[in-house]
Amino acid sequence: MAYDKFDTLNSTAVPLPIENVDTDQIIPARFLKATERVGFGDNLFRDWRYNSDDSPKEDFVLNNATYSGKILVGGKNFGSGSSREHAAWAIYDYGFRCVVSSFFADIFRNNCLNIGVLPVQVSPEFLQQIFAAIEADPNSTFTVDLAQQKISIDSTSASEAFDINPYKKDNMTNGFDDIDYLLNIKKEIKNFAQDTPL
Amino acid sequence: MKKTLFDKVWDKHVVQQIDQGPDVLFIDRHMVHEVTSPVAFLGLKNRNIKVIYPERTFATADHNTPTINQHLPVQDPLSAKQLDALEKNATEHGISYWGLGHEKNGIVHVVGPEYGITVPGATIVCGDSHTSTHGAFGAIAFGIGTSEVEMVLSTQCILQPKPKKMRITINGELDKGVTPKDVALFIISQLTTSGATGHFVEYAGDVFKNMSMEGRMTVCNLSIEMGARGGMIAPDEKTFHYIKDREFTPKGAAWDKAMDYWQELYTDEDATFDKEFFFDGAEIEPMITFGTNPGMGMGISKSIPTADAIEGGAATYKKSLDYMGYNEGESMIGKDIDFVFIGSCTNGRIEDFRAFTEIVKGRKKADNVTAWLVPGSHKVEKAIKDEGLLDILQASGFELREPGCSACLAMNDDKVPQGKYAVSTSNRNFEGRQGPGSRTLLASPIMAAAAAVTGKVTDPRTLINS
């Protein structure tokens, strides 16, 4: 699925200082029933965001107008649990382009990279600095520079480098997906398939 | 060079190494279900391409299916639409399709091994994280996202950086009442839910050697709950015996050729791992979880740890206990429960139902408990009947439902109500996993059986008929 290219993102951020945010919280299973990829943002964090009568829960951060932006900042071990790409879709569809945490679950990280959400893993200390900056001023902005692989807190100028696989970086920068790549080497794949033992 | 089991299988499947990028990995078998595939098929349609190897692709309906009255039309219109989409897509692309009511229908990770789709040394993927189950046969098996489902449908390949390697060795004897589920929950409680992130795990040692294939599947199934991409166990005689003559396993000369490859599938002596753990099997007790992730588990005789004994995240820990309605330092024994669920790709196989039945035999289901007994497949369901287990279960006041994922993820009507407690043999105790506001205690089939007949959390060892 094609997505928008990613170069530099400058935005305020939404804090979610909770550890082990799992994919069942990001999007509960009962919202996985769609046969098309539309409307998942409405159900992002559904059970933390809405009461059972669909009224918003006041104390949840997405219902708090003070916080907004294209960056979601989560606690350690973000995205654990199921392989549902719907979790990444919901985040993208809601309007986030970047998730920051001190640790990501593997499949979730992969899914994000495949659909155009940049997972930025920072040190626990830097994560605390980000949360502190938002707490001090909810309008604090952050700059995520993919080319430089750097995230900065604009108000303090503190910054930290982050890792990304060069191939994935290239994809993100150009808005390509893996299928484009694989379709180009289809001949090689077919040759390979002839010799497999199984 | 000395290689691990994982290296041997992985290296055999690399079509191309992208410079500074992931490997292009060839996928032998791809399992598809109704929830994570519709958008992938839509992608194929948009690109105007067909499934490259339909004979390597298998579709079954499980996540969204009702577990009663499967012969009637599916009530929920959205579920019905997903099931229709799967059937339509499978037919259009010429893929084996085992829909509702089909004799081979069941949970992907239960039917895969039953029909020999799962074989040693294969690469197996599915859009479900518990694909790790198939690692029990010495396959590299892992869950993928929908974009990746689309990749495999269209090219039979996936782009993956090679994960790191971890080995978990457990020697020693398991105590009475300690099942493969307890071994897995024990490991996760030691490593935490992120302890194996970035790694592929090999399980080694007597405990796994002595385990049945079903038990090995339970252990590999839960690998993902400590963050691992997957888990695997070297194939042995037990493995070969299990798969021989199943519908999709190689036959004749193809079997011999495959055997040549399979015989090599073990970790060379002196091969190295990025991380190694060793545990003593004798130290493992029947396990139960008390919190909202599978790492929050403990031996049944222990008490709920205090927040200061938990590494980091005391606030998250407190929130989790609040959700469960528990306090630090409490024992789990005697806690009230409302539901019991036996089933899922973790513990929905015949051996699990045998174990459950063994405990409830001659006892009665407690009145305060609603029990859902959901076989993992029609084949399991049939075995339950053929072996006479159903008669025993019915005499004890239990009913059997029809196969599916059911309360494992509660996409169908099998939902645990707000605030209620369920002792569940499934794999996740996340908030709301079994229905909004539900509270899940993960445990083995015999712990579930003990809860079902006593109406509360009970040490199953007290009920084992010696």
Ligand code: SF4
């Ligand atoms: S039983 Fe649960 S974990 Fe297994 S395939 Fe179904 S939903 Fe996934």
